[in-house]
Amino acid sequence: MKNRLYRFADRISDGESFCVRFERRGFKGLISSKEMEHQLGGHLYLILKQQGKSPKVNLEDPDKIVTVQQLGNLIGISLIDKELRHKYPQVRVK
Numbered sequence: 001m002k003n004r005l006y007r008f009a010d011r012i013s014d015g016e017s018f019c020v021r022f023e024r025r026g027f028k029g030l031i032s033s034k035e036m037e038h039q040l041g042g043h044l045y046l047i048l049k050q051q052g053k054s055p056k057v058n059l060e061d062p063d064k065i066v067t068v069q070q071l072g073n074l075i076g077i078s079l080i081d082k083e084l085r086h087k088y089p090q091v092r093v094k
Helices: 002-009 033-050 082-087
Strands: 017-025 064-071 074-081
Touching (some): 002 033
Parallel strands (some): 017 064
């Protein structure tokens, strides 16, 4: 899953803030959503640093949110920017 973050790192510009949100459905007690957010966010931070960017983490109102949804063995990853969240308030990420 961490290797998939490279394509999203390319969509985060230098100076933009980001956070990672992980929502799981299933695997209760086996996978901690907060721990996954921490691990994936740390990995994305390192990718951005390797690309020569100055990453900023903002958990409250980031410029970009990388959302990871797990449903059993299936995983979906998307990137939601601040403009989309403000234009469409119904788009919410926990």
